Amino acid sequence: MELFERTEALNVLEELLAHAVLGKGGVAMVSGPVASGKSALLHALAERSLDLGALSISANASRMEQDIPMGVLSQLLQDAPLVAEERDRALGLLTEGSRSAMSSGFQPGALQQVDAQIVHALCTVLLELADRYPLLITVDDAQYADRASLLCLAYLARRVRATRMVMAFGHPDQQLQSENFFQTELLRQPQCRHIQLEPLSRGGVTALITERIGLAAPEQFTDEWYQLSGGNPLLAAALADDYRDHVRTGAGPPNEVVVSDRYGQAVLSTLHRGEPETLRVARGLAVLGEPDGLALLLGSSPAQVTREMQALTTTGLIRFGVFRHEVARSAVLRDMDVQDRMDLHRRAAELSYDAGAPAVVVADHLLQASKCGAPWLVTVLEEAARSALRNGHVEDAIAYLRMAWRECADETYRAKIMTMLVRAEWRINPVAPAGHLNELTNAMHRGSLRGSDAIVLARALLWHGRFDDAREVLEQLNESEAIEDPETVSELVIAQLWLRTTHPPFQQHLRHPVKELGLAAVASVAASRRLESALALAEVLARGPREEDMGSIERILEGSRLDEMSMDTVENALLALTYAGQCERATPWCDLFFVEASSRHSPSRQARLAAIRAEIAIRKGDMQGADHYGRIALDIIPFSGWGVAVGGPLSSLILAATATGNYHAVADHLEQPVPESMFQTRYGLHYLYARGRYSMAIDYPALALRDFQRCGELMTAWELDVPGLVPWRADAAEACLRMGRMDEARQLVEAQLARCDQETPRAKGIAMRVLAATSELRSRPALLRQAAEFLQRSGDRYELARALYDLVEAHQGLGEQRRAGLIAAQAQAVTKECRAEPLTSALSRGEDVDAIALPLANEVTAALSEAERRVAVLAAIGYTNREIANRLYISISTVEQHLTRTYRKLEIHGRADLLPRLRFDGQGAAESLRDA
Structure with a gap:
């Protein structure tokens, strides 16, 4: 691999070697942080030696062989091209030197002594070899060389000045105190060059990674790669390998920097190349996560910890006292002995508690610790759990509570x-x-x-x-x-x-x-909000909606967040708005809390909010939205996990599929077994109602009536018989009509209307549509127009479509084909918006609505005054001049004048031409008729 930003250092070494070939030897000490490229530099020099006219012999010192006398020198002599006689002499001297070192009272780690004559003889072998061939001697990781070899190498270094020999040593910036003599001895020699390797620059890291991945490095990653590597070539290469591995999986170029196993392995490799004390401090830092308290945790002096932290910083492993990436910390933790790691976490927990650290910090250590047995353990875990729940860290809270439960006596x-x-x-x-x-x-x-x-x-x-x-x-x-x-x-x-x-x-x-x-x-304030929202819902379900209560419900929502105990508050308030017919108010709040539940990693709350959102969508006639949110609810929480509450999302799915004509989906939903106990809950009411609507759709009115009546019996017995919850009487009346029970149908729908007022436009509109069906044909258009007005005000697009469809049929029954066709155009726009396929198909089979001119853009009506537009809208959908006058509190003459001016401005001949010239798309119809 190419040496990045090491060309100048290699040039210095090559220059030394060139001088040695001419008879002027030298010594080089290559130092730098661990894994900074010292080994690669020495290896590159060795490869270049033959081209420069020199022979290369090398040795690699190792911590594991540090206590073997003459180990490193033995490697050099075995690698040297000696004749048989010289090799035998060298091996004999090595054996004698090793015996001399051992006899000097050798113990592992002790300062070994070697007879001076043996040192001289061994060095002479290498000096004589340099007389024959210019010689390059490289020793990597010289800090781990045994002392006997270091004595010989120091002796040789003092004599190379007039030889054809270069000695190059790799040595880290950090070394043990007992090894300082060798570095000091070399650096004081005039023929010694000290080459200090610095971390790679940003450009160097980018060049290394570019070569490693085999293509141009993505520009957006270069800064982060540099920060994560700290200029350490080994870490930079590992980041490149992680990137390359990701691409090889077939996933394509990543959208963010990949930091994975290769990076973690490189971190461990760097640490194990360094000093044991550095590794120990790194492990302590991995346990604590920050440097504060590290000396106490490890039982070391602050000065020692500071020194090792500096070593970790210069190596590129940490920045500002913490690991550069969580992958690095995790790798260090995994590399530790399990018991050692648990003991450190126990010690960290105790120290954190004594220092007054937050309960979550102490609890995180306790989860990873060996047996603690402290008297404060359970209370700290409980406090940490409460804090975690407030911050949306539910999984952490569960872990704390499980441990607290196990430890509590x-x-x-x-x-x-x-x-x-x-x-x-x-x-x-x-x-x-x-x-x-x-x-x-x-x-x-x-x-x-x-x-x-x-x-x-x-x-x-x-x-x-x-x-x-x-x-x-x-x-x-x-x-x-x-x-x-x-x-x-x-x-x-x-x-x-x-x-x-x-x-x-x-x-x-x-x-x-x-x-x-x-x-x-x-x-508490939170409990007060929960009580207020529960009261609000109870009031809506007991007495129906009151406009003066809606503002207070929204204020409850404004002050609520999805912390530990507030889901009931939010759910009750949203349902109170929904059952009160305030779906437009409920929708943004529900969406807001749904996003918050997602950010707080609360799947159960997401599902419950999705179920409410599906119910809201049903009441807005948004069948696609109801199906979407209903499925989300049942995807997040498995069917069995919903218990008796499954009737909520399931009923929304059934209603949506029924309205859109997806009867196979309804059959699948109804095949799902629901608990019988569900029918003793509010959720059972929704399920019965949805099942009844499906039975009506597939023409089983008797089955539908049974479900509607059971729904009504329960609501009556529970004193929840308000039309905003379930308008069961209107649907029961429609079932009776299908069965020819006209009187019963009229009684039911009149009873429904008696329970409705201006605060319940949806229920009133539904009831008036059914009332029209029980009335004489000539009376139906007026009733259906009123039904459409209420439904437009309620925002229920699907029920509006049903009312408009009935209005089309009423005009057709009266022989008013032109008017029926005009209303059908409006009805079809609304049914398509709702995806109500059965209604759309039925309308298409009637008047050829495609032959009706499409509405023009808004600028067509821009020429009309506000008063003219209101009159035109009412006239277009079939109101007589007298009805318009009564509705708008103006005279019939004024109505006629407005219409005359409207015909002239729109260049039409009469009211039959009005509707095609007005804009009656889904939203436009609602706005126009609401304003009228």
């Missing part, structure tokens, strides 16, 4: 920790905590689980349909003594409201006397 405290664990696991997947429910139930029976923790257990049991166990938990809560703890009191009130809106049959089982609680007594 107090049964009551242990049950409390398990309850926290259930909450945390729930945020990942509601299936996960199911395995803990039996243990918590047993703890409840033993009296170890009480108050708010028991409520958490009851809610988990209800979710999974374990109603008998949940009932027992609730009954035990009733039997508990008077509760004074504000947190528990708050949770009891919130639980009562939650049961009221989600599991109504169970409300009677939680009868703890907490009626006197007011908002001022709630334990």
